[in-house]
Amino acid sequence: MKYSVVIVEDHILLSQALAGLVADFDKFKTLYVCKNGKELLTRFKDPKNIPDIVLMDINMPIMNGIETTAIIREEYPQVNVLALSVEEDEKTILKMLRAGAKGYLLKDTEKSILEHALEEVIETGYYHTKDVTNLLINSLNPKKEASVILKDREIEFIKHACTERTYKEIANMMCLSPKTIEGYRDAIFEKLHLKNRTGLVIYAIKNKIFTP
Missing domain, CATH: 1.10.10.10 (Winged helix-like DNA-binding domain superfamily/Winged helix DNA-binding domain)
Structure with a gap:
C-alpha cells in the first residue's frame, strides 16, 4: 500500500516534475495535481480525491496556500499539509505553520530530504527542519527587551x-x-x-x- 500525495502548484512544469518525483518514492504515489487552493477544495468534494498528504505551494492565484491550509485543518483534519515553497521569510513560514501545515520545505530541497519529510509526516504527524524548529521556539519564547528604568x-x-x-x-x-x-x-x-x-x-x- 502506498500513501497518496496531491501536489498544489501553479507552475505546470514544476508540478509535473514533483509528481514524477513523488511517484518514484517507494511508499508514495501521486494522486493528482492542482493549480491552486480553490481547485484542490473542489476536488476534495469527492472522497476518492482526499489524499494522505498535500504538498502545498504558498503563492498561488485565486486561493493561496495559507488560506487553503487553514480550511483543510478545519474541514479535513485527517489530511497532512506539507508546505513546499520558495518563500524564506520568517513571517510567511510562521503563518503557514499556524494555518495548520505539518512541515515547511524550500523548493530547492534535495529529493532524499523530501522523501524523508513525507515519511516523517506519515509516521509522526509533522516534519520540521532545524531552522524551522528554532523559528518555532523563538516565536513561542520571544526575546524580552531589556527593561528601561526612568527617573x-x-x-x-x-x-x-x-x-x-x-x-x-x-x-x-x-x-x-x-x-x-x-x-x-x-x-x-x-x-x-x-x-x-x-x-x-x-x-x-x-x-x-x-x-x-
Whole structure:
C-alpha cells in the first residue's frame, strides 16, 4: 500500500516534475495535481480525491496556500499539509505553520530530504527542519527587551511632553532652563530608541505613563 500525495502548484512544469518525483518514492504515489487552493477544495468534494498528504505551494492565484491550509485543518483534519515553497521569510513560514501545515520545505530541497519529510509526516504527524524548529521556539519564547528604568524627573518630563506645551513652557513648569529640558529630551529619546515627540507619546500611552 502506498500513501497518496496531491501536489498544489501553479507552475505546470514544476508540478509535473514533483509528481514524477513523488511517484518514484517507494511508499508514495501521486494522486493528482492542482493549480491552486480553490481547485484542490473542489476536488476534495469527492472522497476518492482526499489524499494522505498535500504538498502545498504558498503563492498561488485565486486561493493561496495559507488560506487553503487553514480550511483543510478545519474541514479535513485527517489530511497532512506539507508546505513546499520558495518563500524564506520568517513571517510567511510562521503563518503557514499556524494555518495548520505539518512541515515547511524550500523548493530547492534535495529529493532524499523530501522523501524523508513525507515519511516523517506519515509516521509522526509533522516534519520540521532545524531552522524551522528554532523559528518555532523563538516565536513561542520571544526575546524580552531589556527593561528601561526612568527617573522621576524623566517621567515628569514625558507627561508634560505628551501635552501641547512647548519645550520652553515645560522648562518653566519644571523650573529648569530650556537647555536642560533639551538635554532631558535627547537623553530620553536615546534611552527609549525614539526619534521624535510623536514616538514618545505613543511610548507613554503604551506603557501607561500618560493617559490621553
